[in-house]
Amino acid sequence: MILTADYHTHTPYSHGKNTVLENATAAKKLGLRQIAITDHGFNHLLFGLKRKRLPDLRAEIIEAEKLTGVKVLMGMESNLISIDGDTDMKRDDLDKFDIYLCGIHEVLKYKRFSDMYNIMFANYTAYKLGRKPSAKVIANTTKAYVNAICNNPIDILTHINYKCCCDLKEVAAACAEYGTYIEINTKKRHVSLEELNLMASVGARFVIDSDAHSADRVGDTKIAEELLNDSDFPMDRIDNIDGRLPNFRFAEYKRNVNA
DSSP states (O other): OOBBBEEEEEEETTTTTTTHHHHHHHHHHTOEEEEEEEEEETTTTTTTOOOGGGGHHHHHHHHHHHHOOOOEEEEEEEEEEEEEEESSGGGGGGOOEEEEEEEOOSBBSSSSSSHIIIIIIIHHHHHHOOOOOOHHHHHHHHHHHHHHHHHHSSSSSSSSTTTSSSOOOHHHHHHHHTEEEEEEEESOOOOHHHHHHHHHHHHHHHEEEESSSSSGTTTHHHHHHHHHHHHHOOOGGGGTTTOOOOOOOOHHHHHHHHO
16 A cells, blocks of 8 residues: 555644645655645634635645645645534635545534534533444434535545544445545544445545644554555555545536636
């Protein structure tokens, strides 16, 4: 398994340790063809990206790409903020980015109090108590994911089922239908091999991402290798390894909008 691109890395624009250039330089040393800078979304109350800083981030990305020769995509790990599938990547923000990630996080400004309770609090409480969330909580989380996939041109769902639980088969089916990738995150152990096979069985496709918060973790695949080596998982479903690059829906969405 040789990683072709890493689409989930952080910088000090949220709470990563290293600069855009340092992340891109690390990617070059590993022979990666592409890297994405995907700092936390605007509604993250502690580490959210600031809209006023987007021009500075773009300038750093242009410079890093020029100096390293690695394709550097400007993205954001947006936050799922409502059961309706809203994220903090608004329509007016879309033309500023190249890649669109989305995940469930804590310490956010949610759309409504009920969304905060149903998406974050109910899941997080069960996680802290070491319990599986109730069927209602799982149904609400599933609904939020599916609505987000249907209503937004999301390229990648990040660390699905980490501190939250959904119906993976239903969410994966929506990903397969709309062209959203499911991330195999190598910072967090968030799904089992059996769960990956379940999602693959309904047509979902995958990317392996480091979720690097420091340059020394860019391109890391250790957890994925431990999970997948000597397994029966269909490796041809992972589209950023062994020379392959994904076909992202956000890029196609932007081409159609601008046509």
